Amino acid sequence: MKHIQSSKILLALLACAAGAATVVSMPAAAQSSAPAAPAAAAAGAPGAASAPSSLNVAVGGTITPGSCKPTLAEIKFNETKVNVDSLKDTAETPLPPAVQSFSITCESGDAAIALSVGGSSNLAVPDENGLKHTATGIVAEAKKGYIYDLVDQATSKERIGRYVFQFRNFRYTTTAANGKSTKTVVVTSADKATWATAADTATHASQLKSDGSTFVTFAESGQSTVPVAAKEFSGDIVIGAVIQSKTALKEALKISSDLAFYGTTTLVLSYI
Numbered sequence: 001m002k003h004i005q006s007s008k009i010l011l012a013l014l015a016c017a018a019g020a021a022t023v024v025s026m027p028a029a030a031q032s033s034a035p036a037a038p039a040a041a042a043a044g045a046p047g048a049a050s051a052p053s054s055l056n057v058a059v060g061g062t063i064t065p066g067s068c069k070p071t072l073a074e075i076k077f078n079e080t081k082v083n084v085d086s087l088k089d090t091a092e093t094p095l096p097p098a099v100q101s102f103s104i105t106c107e108s109g110d111a112a113i114a115l116s117v118g119g120s121s122n123l124a125v126p127d128e129n130g131l132k133h134t135a136t137g138i139v140a141e142a143k144k145g146y147i148y149d150l151v152d153q154a155t156s157k158e159r160i161g162r163y164v165f166q167f168r169n170f171r172y173t174t175t176a177a178n179g180k181s182t183k184t185v186v187v188t189s190a191d192k193a194t195w196a197t198a199a200d201t202a203t204h205a206s207q208l209k210s211d212g213s214t215f216v217t218f219a220e221s222g223q224s225t226v227p228v229a230a231k232e233f234s235g236d237i238v239i240g241a242v243i244q245s246k247t248a249l250k251e252a253l254k255i256s257s258d259l260a261f262y263g264t265t266t267l268v269l270s271y272i
Contacts, residue, residue, distance in 0.1 A: 068106040068113050068269060075100045077239050084246075084253060092161070092242035097136045103234035104269065110175050110229040111271060114192050114215040115167075117208050118268035122149045123159055131164055133240025139202040140164045145213070146206035150241060153260035158252050160261035163241035164206035167199075170218050170235030172228055184218035184228065184235075192217075192272055197224045210265070217272065227272050 077098040087093045104113060127149070130142035140146040150161035171181040187195040188207060192215050199207045199216060207216050217227040241263075243249075252259060 067108040068104055068111050068271070070267075070269070071103045071105060075102060075237060077241075079241065081258070082243060087243060087246050087249070089246050091245050092131075093245070094133055094135060095161075095241040095243065097133075098239040098241070100237050100239075101235070102237065103232055105232050106230070110231050112217065112227040112229040113233070114189075114217045114227070114270050114272050115208070116215045116268050116270065117210055117212045118266040119212075120148055120210050120265045121151050121156065121263050122210050123151065123157070127159065127162060131162055131240075131242065133164060133242065136164075136166070136238050136240035137202075138164045138166050138205045138238070138240040140206040141203060144204070145209040145211055146204065148210055148263055148265055150243075150261045150263040152252060153262050159244065160249065160252065160259065161241055161243040161263075163239055163263055165240070165265070166205055166207055166238045167216060168236045168238050170233060172218055172230035173232045173234075174229070175231045181232075181234070183221070184233070185221050185224050187217055187219045187224055187227070189215045189217070192270070195219065195225050195227060208267075212268070215270075 077100065079095050079098065082093075082095070106113070126145075127147065128143050131138075131140045131147050133139075146164060148163050148165070149159050150163060152158040152160055167186050170184045170186065172184050173179065173181045185197055186199040186207065187197055188199040188204065189195045190213060195217065198204045208214055218230075218233055219226055219228050246253065
């Protein structure tokens with residue numbers, strides 16, 4: 001959409017420039033047939049008007065963003081208390097799936113949007129293992145950057161668990177649709193120019209890299225490489241979380257009170 005608007009402004013500039021040249025410069029044939037100027041004017045007699053030697057053409061405009069924003073400022077997933085006795089000794093313990101519905105509304109009309117990660121609570125040294133959360137069906141490969149950390153609330157330095165998330169069940173509604181929504185597919189990109197449906201496969205099911213280097217948008221199933229422009233996008237964020245093994249948490253569990261943990265991810269909305 002931005003490219004189209006920019007092209008219109010450029011064409012307006014060229015059209016005005018061409019018109020100015022036509023006004024200022026008379027064709028040679030027209031000059032030879034024009035009547036001779038009066039002697040007083042030719043001699044610079046008093047009252048003769050001087051022709052301007054230049055003409056400036058100014059063209060301006062404003063490109064307005066889509067004014068899209070999520071209906072919720074924050075999405076919270078409150079995992080219930082985890083009994084330490086339920087944790088596995090040498091393997092991660094999966095938590096139940098967490099699902100939250102949310103929508104993005106574009107107040108000024110249809111717009112194509114993209115989502116990316118602008119920051120997270122991930123530790124500096126990542127856990128290089130893959131993560132498969134069976135209950136949600138989300139699979140994140142090792143060393144790909146799609147896994148996020150759950151850290152201790154007291155110091156934010158201890159990895160208590162990990163999680164992955166996915167956009168699901170999204171639909172879009174255009175201005176012209178009169179409230180009727182249409183199912184979308186989730187597509188991803190590394191440059192917001194080339195889009196692919198790899199987001200719907202297990203390989204990249206978690207969809208967004210924690211370093212902000214990938215983007216997610218929504219497309220029609222029959223045109224999966226073209227982001228759709230709409231007035232509203234709505235669907236679910238699904239979280240699949242796991243808690244570290246007792247062995248990995250040996251030091252952290254040497255406490256007499258509750259061990260609180262958290263994980264945060266900031267999603268950034270941009271326009272295509």
